[in-house]
Amino acid sequence: MGAWAVACALVMAPAVPAGAGDVRESRSYPRCDGPVSGCVDEAERVLVRLRDELGCDHRAPFATVYVSVQQALAAAVRRPGAFEEPSWLAGDLNTGFVGLYLAAHRADRAGSPVPRAWRIAFDTARSGDANAGQDVLLGANAHIQRDMPYVLARLGTTRPDGTSRKPDYDRFQSVLERAYGPGVRQVARRYDPVAGLADDRWNPVAGLTVTQLLRVWREQAWVHARRLTDARDDAARRRVARDIEHDAARWAALLAVAQVPGYRRLRDAHCADGPAGPRSPQPVEPVKSVRIAAMSN
Secondary structure: OOHHHHHHHHOOOOOOOOOOOOHHHOOOEEEEOOOHHHHHHHHHHHHHHHHHHHOOOOOHHHHHHHHHHHHHHHHHHOOOOOOOOHHHHHHHHHHHHHHHHHHHHHHHHOOOOOOHHHHHHHHHHHHOOOOHHHHHHHHHHHHHHHHHHHHHHHHOOEOOOOOEOHHHHHHHHHHHHHHHHHHHHHHHHHOOHHHHHHOOOOOHHHHHHHHHHHHHHHHHHHHHHHHHHHOOOHHHHHHHHHHHHHHHHHHHHHHOOOOOOOHHHHHHHHHHOOOOOOOOOOOOOOOOOOOEEEEOO
16 A cells, blocks of 8 residues: 555545634544554554655655654653653644644645645755755644644643643653654765754754754644634634744745755755665555544534
């Protein structure tokens, strides 16, 4: 089964439409239906297949880092007490979040509209001279600042007893920090040696800067999610949605500014000779099952 077919099976509902003005326009998100560890493992397998099918496509670096995130999350889930509510954080939230990323890819591949932040990321990957680190940050920005508020608002930022889910949400930051180093090294090896300049083994300042940036983005996503859930009517939700789209698109435009003419050719040559290139095909483990169920109104 190809990665796009797997994506269609995983994503049982469309992403929030481009420029959506109401969180309710996305009628459902995929959710975890089964053991949490199984859902995380399944998400990793789907992302590995997507990464490998992308080859040297400049969208692949973000998918590669996303694989590292799933691996770090899988390790965290297997540690007792890592999260207060793993079924929410590593189950439904992670599954819904991965689903939106796959849906954005599916829409772009089909020529359908995608949110502005994703459009800038995909267009830069398709024809720009950005480095792989920029491609990763463009994807992270669109996914965290643009996608995350909608998933959070949909799943709920509080438990049924009224207590906040923010502590678990904040604990996920440590997962990102553990995934950072391995992800950067994979991107440098497979796609672009310039990404190695951000390797935190010898450049801890770069690692700290990126993880702090992700922390800021995730905090803003939580604030926007709370605004969505607290909005009293559709007009208020549309105002919040406009802020979400605007903030993510503004960051995307900033991240895509610095490009070196001709660098695309150098990146592609490096990738073609490496593990992601056509001369070094990677075996892809088939996805045996999809532990996903649609979450509807």
